[in-house]
Amino acid sequence: MKMLDVVAITQNLPDLGLYKGQVGTIIEVYEPTVFEVEFVDLNGKTYAVETLHTNQLMQLHYSPLPQTA
Numbered sequence: 001m002k003m004l005d006v007v008a009i010t011q012n013l014p015d016l017g018l019y020k021g022q023v024g025t026i027i028e029v030y031e032p033t034v035f036e037v038e039f040v041d042l043n044g045k046t047y048a049v050e051t052l053h054t055n056q057l058m059q060l061h062y063s064p065l066p067q068t069a
Helices: none
Strands: 006-009 023-031 034-040 046-053 057-059
Antiparallel strands (some): 006 023, 034 046
């Protein structure tokens, strides 16, 4: 995952007010597996910015992926 990738939360994080399926954008990469993710509502208002790990995220894709053998 890299800057500006769109991701979704893969688990409930109630202490952070985030729940499985919520969508955010990576706005900073701290380490290969640690990212700052911004969550924005449909009106463009940021409602959370959190540091999350790869195991808490799933990258979303909006186009076909290349086939792998």
